[in-house]
Amino acid sequence: MMDNFTPGPFTDELRTAGIPDHLHDWLGAFGVGTLVVKMGIRFLEMSPERTVATMPVEGNTQVAGILHGGAHVVLAETLGSFAAGMHAGAGRHALGIEVSATHHRAIAGGTVTGTCTAIHLGRTVATHEIVMTDEKGRRLSTARITNLLRDNDATAAG
Numbered sequence: 001m002m003d004n005f006t007p008g009p010f011t012d013e014l015r016t017a018g019i020p021d022h023l024h025d026w027l028g029a030f031g032v033g034t035l036v037v038k039m040g041i042r043f044l045e046m047s048p049e050r051t052v053a054t055m056p057v058e059g060n061t062q063v064a065g066i067l068h069g070g071a072h073v074v075l076a077e078t079l080g081s082f083a084a085g086m087h088a089g090a091g092r093h094a095l096g097i098e099v100s101a102t103h104h105r106a107i108a109g110g111t112v113t114g115t116c117t118a119i120h121l122g123r124t125v126a127t128h129e130i131v132m133t134d135e136k137g138r139r140l141s142t143a144r145i146t147n148l149l150r151d152n153d154a155t156a157a158g
Helices: 011-016 021-027 032-040 069-088
Strands: 042-045 051-057 092-103 113-120 127-134 139-151
Touching: 011 021, 021 069, 032 069, 051 069, 069 092, 069 113, 069 127, 069 139
Parallel strands: none
Antiparallel strands: 042 051, 051 113, 092 139, 113 127, 127 139
């Protein structure tokens, strides 16, 4: 646990990604992850029930110039995993065990918004639906992720 006066090693990364200050203790030792940084994901809301973030299309396209399908899944898995991790709580963590996505519409520019909504928040499993939309609110893809919730094991190597 960090004190409220000494910035952690990832403070700038967390602020850039839009992580609220009250979650810095949770993520302060690890940051948001290098893929989140590379993809340009920025969080707007964060709770176990609803997590929202944006991601630019630019820099995340496939050869045809549209947003890569894998980028949709990266945004979805990021949102679902962060939401499940918050639900798991202190001394616990979330492990993704299933993710799927259906792509409805292509996008070649602008910003994508992912809205993650809890379907089930249990003691051992959390499932979320993530809807990606364009700047006009049109649905681009729908994803679902299920995370297993586990207790941290101090003896585990990682």
